[in-house]
Amino acid sequence: MKYIILFTSAFLLFGAPAAFAKDVYPSFTVKGFGTLGASGTDTDRLGFRRDIKQSAGVTNGWGFDNDSRLGLQLDVDINKSWHATAQWVARNNTGDFFEQNLDWFFLRWRLEDDLDIRVGRMGFDVFMLSEYRNVGYAYLWMRPPHEFYAGLPVYHFDGADIAKKYAIGEGILTIKAFGGYSFFQVPITNSSNSAAQGTTVAGGKLAYEYGNWNTRIGYTYVLTNNEFAALQPLLDTLNSAEVNAVWPGAQALVRQIATKNKIVHFSSIGLAYDDGLWLAQMEASYIDSDQLNYPSVASGYFSAGRRFGKVTLYSLFGISESLHNQIELSNPLIPVPAIVELRNAVAQLPNSSRVDEKSVSLGLRWDVTEHIDLKTQWSHYWLGNNGAALWLTPAAGLTPDTVNVWSVGLDFVF
Amino acid sequence: MPSAQAELVVIAHFKNSIVGLTAKQVQDLFLGRERTFPNGKFALPIDQSSPLRAEFYEKLTGRPVEQINAYWARIMFTGQASPPQQLPDDKAVLQTVRENEGAIGYIDKTRVDNTVRVLLLLN
Numbered sequence: 001m002k003y004i005i006l007f008t009s010a011f012l013l014f015g016a017p018a019a020f021a022k023d024v025y026p027s028f029t030v031k032g033f034g035t036l037g038a039s040g041t042d043t044d045r046l047g048f049r050r051d052i053k054q055s056a057g058v059t060n061g062w063g064f065d066n067d068s069r070l071g072l073q074l075d076v077d078i079n080k081s082w083h084a085t086a087q088w089v090a091r092n093n094t095g096d097f098f099e100q101n102l103d104w105f106f107l108r109w110r111l112e113d114d115l116d117i118r119v120g121r122m123g124f125d126v127f128m129l130s131e132y133r134n135v136g137y138a139y140l141w142m143r144p145p146h147e148f149y150a151g152l153p154v155y156h157f158d159g160a161d162i163a164k165k166y167a168i169g170e171g172i173l174t175i176k177a178f179g180g181y182s183f184f185q186v187p188i189t190n191s192s193n194s195a196a197q198g199t200t201v202a203g204g205k206l207a208y209e210y211g212n213w214n215t216r217i218g219y220t221y222v223l224t225n226n227e228f229a230a231l232q233p234l235l236d237t238l239n240s241a242e243v244n245a246v247w248p249g250a251q252a253l254v255r256q257i258a259t260k261n262k263i264v265h266f267s268s269i270g271l272a273y274d275d276g277l278w279l280a281q282m283e284a285s286y287i288d289s290d291q292l293n294y295p296s297v298a299s300g301y302f303s304a305g306r307r308f309g310k311v312t313l314y315s316l317f318g319i320s321e322s323l324h325n326q327i328e329l330s331n332p333l334i335p336v337p338a339i340v341e342l343r344n345a346v347a348q349l350p351n352s353s354r355v356d357e358k359s360v361s362l363g364l365r366w367d368v369t370e371h372i373d374l375k376t377q378w379s380h381y382w383l384g385n386n387g388a389a390l391w392l393t394p395a396a397g398l399t400p401d402t403v404n405v406w407s408v409g410l411d412f413v414f
Numbered sequence: 415m416p417s418a419q420a421e422l423v424v425i426a427h428f429k430n431s432i433v434g435l436t437a438k439q440v441q442d443l444f445l446g447r448e449r450t451f452p453n454g455k456f457a458l459p460i461d462q463s464s465p466l467r468a469e470f471y472e473k474l475t476g477r478p479v480e481q482i483n484a485y486w487a488r489i490m491f492t493g494q495a496s497p498p499q500q501l502p503d504d505k506a507v508l509q510t511v512r513e514n515e516g517a518i519g520y521i522d523k524t525r526v527d528n529t530v531r532v533l534l535l536l537n
Binding site: 004029031033046071073075077085087104106113115116118124132134135137138139163167170172191209232274277307311367370372413 | 419438440443447448449450468475476477478481483484487488490493496
């Protein structure tokens with residue numbers, strides 16, 4: 001991977017002087033996008049965030065951080081069949097500011113008109129919007145549907161993909177396969193530290209575009225390569241001889257709790273319609289997981305909207321429900337208070353990552369100019385018992401079971 | 415500024431052997447879904463940065479230009495393809511189409527002359 005980056009950098013930096021006419025290579029283009037957004041809620045007990053990679057959320061105090069961002073993209077046409085792209089997005093995220101925000105950095109080889117191979121860093125193409133969640137201008141809502149996208153901390157991976165397009169009937173079928181490695185950092189609940197995660201990813205999609213319709217079916221396999229740092233102290237305790245002397249089943253739990261070598265399967269289906277006046281979109285997914293701190297979850301959303309000139313009104317319904325991940329626990333031989341407490345902590349573990357969330361949103365997008373839109377959105381969330389894993393929860397105390405979130409934003413491309 | 419009722423023509427090099435294109439075929443070329451003409455030859459779509467652009471896409475696709483821009487934002491920022499190069503006006507488009515055998519562009523109908531081939535009329 002390091003060599004690919006060096007190779008691409010060499011091209012970008014020392015390629016040749018910039019040229020502007022078509023047919024003259026290499027040609028350089030700089031483009032960008034951004035959002036200035038503000039949002040607020042009606043509670044101070046839960047922090048609302050776009051996704052679980054964010055370690056800060058908005059409350060009734062409002063904030064600009066969660067939705068605001070600025071992306072820059074450099075494209076280089078090296079010759080007729082080779083192309084390089086780099087995209088970096090400044091945003092409020094957990095982890096290394098430069099490395100984690102570099103979402104695209106690849107070389108593309110167009111072998112023939114309908115066949116592309118890319119090598120380098122690419123967006124994670126797991127659901128319909130997962131590759132361009134940052135580009136607010138490219139979608140209708142204030143942010144991608146929360147129930148569907150907020151649980152996805154992976155934005156990119158390092159590896160390769162191959163995509164082939166076929167003209168079938170009046171439409172175009174795209175078949176894509178990808179594989180590689182993803183390194184990402186996520187916040188640790190109620191701590192200012194982050195945890196590094198390394199995963200092997202492989203997946204594919206079928207997409208068919210026909211007139212006003214767009215459909216997509218996708219599957220992605222994710223294998224976690226390391227132990228989640230925040231769980232390590234617990235795993236060490238459960239492995240210790242002292243604990244096992246009093247609680248013989250303790251060590252056997254390590255295998256259930258550990259994240260290393262656990263597999264997550266993402267399956268999804270999506271459908272979008274847009275005839276210029278009416279638009280609708282829906283997706284459904286099932287994430288099947290062995291990982292106790294990322295329990296299996298079923299999610300879906302449906303959105304419908306109508307354009308009135310430059311203004312589009314929309315509604316959005318979303319749902320996400322974790323499946324009950326029960327952990328099998330034996331009882332300690334002697335009820336030593338410290339061990340009982342440890343047992344309770346283990347029993348609580350699946351609860352802290354459960355999602356039980358539904359929402360309804362109403363919003364408006366106004367295309368002010370050809371490159372700028374203004375959006376506003378109201379969302380009402382229902383959160384079930386132990387179901388707020390997509391939010392930032394306090395260390396102790398009750399949290400509300402309904403929350404209103406109001407947002408305004410300005411998206412632009414240049 | 416062209417009037418809202420202007421007629422547009424889609425033009426190509428005079429040596430281009432294509433007799434005409436349908437609106438769907440022109441749309442596929444300008445939206446990057448198709449990269450060659452029906453005869454298999456490489457196509458180089460030329461866009462405009464003038465106010466004629468909004469009118470062209472409105473007439474060609476029935477959609478406002480903001481939707482076309484949102485479409486390209488998705489394609490471009492996911493590293494799939496780049497939108498057609500934009501030239502400032504009819505004059506620059508005519509010039510480029512005259513000079514490139516694969517070029518395909520659009521101009522106001524009143525500006526067309528017999529140095530280029532007309533593939534489609536949009537009104």
